[in-house]
Amino acid sequence: MNSVNNKPQSRIFFGSLRVRAIALVLLAIFPLLGLTFYSYLEQRKEAIREVQRDAIMVARNVAKIQETLFQSASQLFQTLAQLPQVLQKNPAACNLLFNRVIENHEHFLSLLAAYPYGDIFASAPRSSKAINVGDQPWFKEVMRNRDMVIGAPLSGRITGRYSLPLAFPVHDHTGKVMAVLASGLDLEWLGRFIMQANLPKYSILLMVDRRGKVMFGYPDPQKYIGRQLPEIDLIKTMISKGEGVADGVMSGVPRLFGFARLSEPFQDFQVAVGIPQAAAFAGIAHKLKRNLIILGLVSLLVMAAAWFGSGFIIVRPLQKLERVTQQLAAGDLTVRAGPPYRSGELGLLAQNFDRMADAIQERDSRLKQAAAELDKRVQELNAAYQELEDFSYTVAHDLRAPLRAIGGFSRILLEESSKNLDAEGIRYLHIIQKDIKKMGNLIDDLLTLSRLGRRELRVRDVDMEDLARSVFAELRKKEPERDLKVIFNSLPVGRGDWDMLRQVLENLLDNALKFTRPRVDAVIEIGGEVSDRENIYWVKDNGVGFEMEYVPKLFEVFQRLHPEGEFEGTGMGLAIVQRIIQRHGGRVWAAGKVGEGAKFCFTLPQEEAQGETDTPVGGQT
Amino acid sequence: MSHRRVNILLVEDNHQDVELILRALQKQNLGGKVKVARDGAEALAILFPPGQNGTDLRENLKVILLDLKLPKVSGLEVLRAIKTDVRTQAIPVVVLTSSPQETDIDECYHLGANSYIVKPLELDDFTQAIAQLGSYWVLLNQTIPQ
Numbered sequence: 121m122n123s124v125n126n127k128p129q130s131r132i133f134f135g136s137l138r139v140r141a142i143a144l145v146l147l148a149i150f151p152l153l154g155l156t157f158y159s160y161l162e163q164r165k166e167a168i169r170e171v172q173r174d175a176i177m178v179a180r181n182v183a184k185i186q187e188t189l190f191q192s193a194s195q196l197f198q199t200l201a202q203l204p205q206v207l208q209k210n211p212a213a214c215n216l217l218f219n220r221v222i223e224n225h226e227h228f229l230s231l232l233a234a235y236p237y238g239d240i241f242a243s244a245p246r247s248s249k250a251i252n253v254g255d256q257p258w259f260k261e262v263m264r265n266r267d268m269v270i271g272a273p274l275s276g277r278i279t280g281r282y283s284l285p286l287a288f289p290v291h292d293h294t295g296k297v298m299a300v301l302a303s304g305l306d307l308e309w310l311g312r313f314i315m316q317a318n319l320p321k322y323s324i325l326l327m328v329d330r331r332g333k334v335m336f337g338y339p340d341p342q343k344y345i346g347r348q349l350p351e352i353d354l355i356k357t358m359i360s361k362g363e364g365v366a367d368g369v370m371s372g373v374p375r376l377f378g379f380a381r382l383s384e385p386f387q388d389f390q391v392a393v394g395i396p397q398a399a400a401f402a403g404i405a406h407k408l409k410r411n412l413i414i415l416g417l418v419s420l421l422v423m424a425a426a427w428f429g430s431g432f433i434i435v436r437p438l439q440k441l442e443r444v445t446q447q448l449a450a451g452d453l454t455v456r457a458g459p460p461y462r463s464g465e466l467g468l469l470a471q472n473f474d475r476m477a478d479a480i481q482e483r484d485s486r487l488k489q490a491a492a493e494l495d496k497r498v499q500e501l502n503a504a505y506q507e508l509e510d511f512s513y514t515v516a517h518d519l520r521a522p523l524r525a526i527g528g529f530s531r532i533l534l535e536e537s538s539k540n541l542d543a544e545g546i547r548y549l550h551i552i553q554k555d556i557k558k559m560g561n562l563i564d565d566l567l568t569l570s571r572l573g574r575r576e577l578r579v580r581d582v583d584m585e586d587l588a589r590s591v592f593a594e595l596r597k598k599e600p601e602r603d604l605k606v607i608f609n610s611l612p613v614g615r616g617d618w619d620m621l622r623q624v625l626e627n628l629l630d631n632a633l634k635f636t637r638p639r640v641d642a643v644i645e646i647g648g649e650v651s652d653r654e655n656i657y658w659v660k661d662n663g664v665g666f667e668m669e670y671v672p673k674l675f676e677v678f679q680r681l682h683p684e685g686e687f688e689g690t691g692m693g694l695a696i697v698q699r700i701i702q703r704h705g706g707r708v709w710a711a712g713k714v715g716e717g718a719k720f721c722f723t724l725p726q727e728e729a730q731g732e733t734d735t736p737v738g739g740q741t
Numbered sequence: 742m743s744h745r746r747v748n749i750l751l752v753e754d755n756h757q758d759v760e761l762i763l764r765a766l767q768k769q770n771l772g773g774k775v776k777v778a779r780d781g782a783e784a785l786a787i788l789f790p791p792g793q794n795g796t797d798l799r800e801n802l803k804v805i806l807l808d809l810k811l812p813k814v815s816g817l818e819v820l821r822a823i824k825t826d827v828r829t830q831a832i833p834v835v836v837l838t839s840s841p842q843e844t845d846i847d848e849c850y851h852l853g854a855n856s857y858i859v860k861p862l863e864l865d866d867f868t869q870a871i872a873q874l875g876s877y878w879v880l881l882n883q884t885i886p887q
Binding site for chain 1: 755757758761764810839840842843844860862863864865867
């Protein structure tokens with residue numbers, strides 16, 4: 121019952137309101153998506169700032185710690201340099217002292233005291249061998265500088281651990297360097313501290329000196345310590361700036377750097393913390409992912425809501441309306457979309473639809489009423505016409521019987537009893553005979569005319585030329601002695617009722633013969649042609665003709681243009697012709713001039729369908 | 742009246758026509774062999790009398806002249822009765838009527854009429870037609886043996 125199924129599915133699908141609703145939802149989701157990405161980018165920027173803040177903070181802290189370490193080492197050295205054990209260069213006492221110090225300061229891996237020429241006289245942890253450090257760069261430097269020196273990092277000769285050598289000169293009262301105190305600052309301790317700072321994975325920490333040489337690196341100290349890194353440009357930039365943030369690639373990883381310089385007197389050292397960008401963005405990337413998933417889910421929900429909601433709110437009422445429309449189109453004018461009506465445009469649509477349906481129904485009923493009235497009128501007319509036909513038929517039929525009796529008995533009277541009659545009586549009987557014959561013809565014509573209304577047309581191809589020739593030959597027999605010229609042009613084959621067309625030709629040719637009788641050079645011509653949608657036939661004579669103003673009267677029943685004495689006839693021949701041609705759907709017309717002749721034309725439609733006008737009403741009879 | 746001599750049954754309600762027909766038949770010396778029925782009911786009563794009677798008449802009948810427009814029972818009904826009854830269906834029936842209507846003609850032939858003649862208006866034509874009818878059916882034509 122649903123004819124929607126007959127339509128192409130794709131058109132229905134893409135054109136459907138539901139899909140449009142979904143498209144609208146998608147359209148609304150796009151800005152949300154944009155917003156999500158925008159906020160992601162903002163968060164990324166924020167994350168970068170945050171990470172940079174973290175990095176610089178850590179860098180500052182590390183620098184601070186390092187500074188503190190250096191300061192505390194410096195203070196420790198100053199204190200030790202004034203202690204008698206050191207000033208007296210008492211190895212046993214110094215060893216004891218140094219051991220205690222190391223135990224209390226875990227960031228010092230070792231502590232030693234050496235003579236100005238390099239031999240160590242005390243150390244903790246104690247070494248059994250006699251060691252000379254005179255060749256060490258830091259020792260040479262401290263002897264030269266006569267102040268605290270921070271040396272290049274070392275892989276611990278004693279401990280096997282990375283340490284930063286710190287050296288301090290011990291002056292005698294004359295100011296001369298009498299001994300050198302040295303210590304190894306545990307660099308792993310710094311590493312451990314950084315681990316506690318909770319830096320993201322794969323972060324790196326560097327401490328470099330003024331020339332960019334790495335003092336310390338974390339993790340994997342052995343990779344960095346004592347070297348100049350390939351990323352020296354980046355490091356130099358940081359050194360020149362002192363403190364701040366930067367981004368660059370280190371060890372093949374894009375990083376965000378925070379860096380800080382140690383303060384005086386350790387300003388030669390610089391700390392840098394590099395956090396991988398990936399780590400910085402991990403959180404927000406995750407957040408973005410989460411947001412996108414949420415957005416996706418919400419979108420799906422909204423789309424589902426749109427799908428089912430539009431089904432409820434739009435599609436279903438529209439489908440109902442469509443159903444109603446189809447029913448209406450199928451002819452059920454009583455269907456309505458409501459009430460009740462929804463609110464809004466769909467409700468309005470349904471209401472307007474119903475108003476339209478009301479109007480259609482109203483008009484339909486009026487139309488039906490009018491049609492019924494018309495039908496009734498037509499039936500009445502048909503009945504009246506039928507009655508008329510029946511009447512004329514009955515009249516004609518019933519007139520024949522008495523006429524036959526009158527004629528028969530007057531004839532018998534004339535034949536068998538004429539000896540009893542005088543001449544006048546016999547003349548009267550002859551008049552009666554003649555008039556009876558006339559009346560017989562009249563009745564025959566009336567019968568023919570009324571029969572035309574009753575009989576069904578038996579349409580077929582009719583060879584009009586052949587028919588005309590045979591009719592003419594038949595008529596010619598009545599007056600074989602007449603001298604006249606007849607011209608037969610070729611006639612197109614017509615479609616019609618053979619008997620009726622024969623009647624037409626008979627009447628027209630009979631007229632032509634009749635009205636040329638006064639002529640000595642009578643000419644009758646018959647012709648025809650194929651026109652646009654009809655065949656035209658004509659019969660022309662050079663007889664007495666008629667005045668054109670009487671043309672309309674020619675085809676009326678019982679109309680005569682000549683006195684009866686002059687030309688015999690009932691005045692019905694042309695009425696019959698017109699009636700027959702009208703029933704065939706053709707036209708009849710005539711042209712003529714008094715004393716010059718007449719031309720009668722009629723047409724037959726080429727398609728039989730348009731021929732039959734079954735309603736016997738009409739005609740000019 | 743003995744049925745032995747009756748060769749023609751004329752079914753006709755119009756007295757004048759009856760007279761003219763009889764006059765025409767007398768010219769062939771057939772006048773005495775005619776029995777006239779004035780309406781359809783009478784015709785049927787003559788053809789199908791109650792009991793076993795009527796056989797003689799039916800066997801001697803050479804032709805039935807039948808008008809169509811008859812009181813009580815129409816000519817068409819009489820024709821149908823004749824042509825559907827085994828006892829009479831072999832008797833030739835000539836429809837003799839004033840009606841030149843095609844439907845009547847068709848109907849009559851359909852029902853089994855042997856001939857259909859429109860009564861001529863002219864006395865000579867009329868007389869000649871009837872006379873020919875009589876001579877053809879009664880004098881020349883032999884009834885199909887039953």
